[in-house]
Amino acid sequence: MAADFRRGRLTPLGWAALVIGAALMLAPLTWAVLLSLKDNAALVGHSEAALHGPYTLDNYVAIFGNSLTTRWLLNSTIVALGQTAGVLILASLAGYGFARLDFPFRRTLFVIVLIGLAVPSQAVILPQHELFAWLHLHNSYPGLILPGLIAPFGVFFMTTYMRGIPRELDEAAMLDGASRWTTFWKVILPLTVPAQSTLAVFTFLGAWNDYWWPLISATRSDMYTLTVGLAAAQMNYAQTSGLGYLMAQAVFASIPIFIVYIIFQKQIVRAMAGTAV
């Protein structure tokens, strides 16, 4: 079926499977959107009221009623963009180094990067917390952004991609009198754009959705990211009342991600299919 799909042809059975799959994925999303458009009181006890009107935007208005929401949105944007830019720059430079330069302990260092892939962030969060406390970086943008720049996957990904670029191009550039930097900047880097966009999308999504580190690092509410802020503002752990408001928060928080998906659809599909590597 996969082959048929690639050629844009599908058997009726294939169609049915895709439609059912898509419906299953869409159902909870639709449900969340419908709930978010309902008055909270109307949902108490019988959430199926979401299936019919009257609908209202009150819950969304209420989100902005919290004076800090826009601030959290800004924080999330700064952190996610900062991490994305940082990871792209570092992973590209490191990838070029691993792929093209000869330096002492290159193999050993690369193995360390690979080991880094296997270390879960939870395992290092305590010393990381201590370190940032010692550096007085908690409750700051550097404090929120820096841990995300430890990106062994990004380094591995860019190294692999750059290794796939023919060395003849570097050599042609050398004969064309290009310096190392010019070769990197004008020849190699432009050829990694597909990999860059894939890495950018995943880094951005990961940073935007991150909850644990900002929860630990940002203790002042004006430094919360959107995920932490919305969770803190909610205070309604049983989730028995205020269901509409809760769903409005969730929908609101995912709007930027939704936008990223729309813009980078092609790269995401390609990355998922593994053809970008």
Added chain:
Amino acid sequence: MASLELKGVRKSFGSTLILEDVSLTLDAREFVAFLGPSGSGKSTLLRIIAGLETADAGEVWLESFRIDPLPPGERGVAMVFQHYALYPHMSVRENMAFGLRNARVPKDEIERRIADAARVLEIEPLLDRKPGEMSGGQRQRVAIGRALVKEPKLFLLDEPLSNLDAALRLRTRVELAQLKQRVDAAVIMVTHDQAEAMTLADRIVVINDRTIQQVGPPMEIYNRPANVFVAQFVGSPAMTLVPAQLAENGDYATLKIGDGTVVETRVPRDRLPPSAHFRLGLRPEAVRVVGSGEATSKAKVELVERLGERTLVYARLGDGQPITAEDQRDSRLKIGDEIALRIDGAAAHVFDADGAGYHRTGA
């Protein structure tokens, strides 16, 4: 003034010696082909000249400057890579301009050179295309154009025709020959195809077994191969080598081969080393299928190869020695036929036990 000079160049990869004591001098504006089997170190030598590899010993000089300590971009050489190595994200124009910008050539000068090269190579309509939007032949021309605009002192071409189909290869061969007339620079072309080397080069440098086997104009390489390797590598089909004994005394070497045939060569006898054992070298055109009257030997046909303009006959002499002969184009021979051959001693070569070649004087 000499163009390129190589002095005692040596190179190994790890413990494998690839090139040993390679010395060579190119004349100004000379077109030289490095010819040798695959893996003989031709590309390595080219890359040493370009500065992409560092020689373990030896010097490289270009127009009286020692260039081997210089980085590739400052050597005054331009290279056309085997797989073209065009920058995929740049247009043809940008590909050609890249090296000139790095060399800080003024903008209008860059424009002028690109326009000139594009006209000569007939790639003007392609200037704004990217390499991915062109055929192999077009990419090839662009790769040549990128080298041309640099106005180098030396062009290096690594198997420039090997990625083209047969028809295009012939056409590009002609174009390379024309190009050679236009440029005021020496050209080195690496190839494993002897026909390419023979048609294009002023001189051929035959490389094998870590070193230069022979340097000379194409016809000299063909007519006076320095050794057995050159004799068999150049020429198609390969020269037949027949073990032979020196017979009789005289001014010229007379050799007797296994089936009893005596061949009177025109190789001066006093040039040969004092030994009785030699090999007789016979190109197909030196062995003709004849009527029994003029025959020197008898043979049995094993294979007939009709090439149109001539017919090659692969046969065995009475003692089982394989030999390649030529018959007229409308030959009626078939496998198994008994034939009469005439070995033309005047066109024969002699090789000694070490493989060194001896040839008739003159010619």
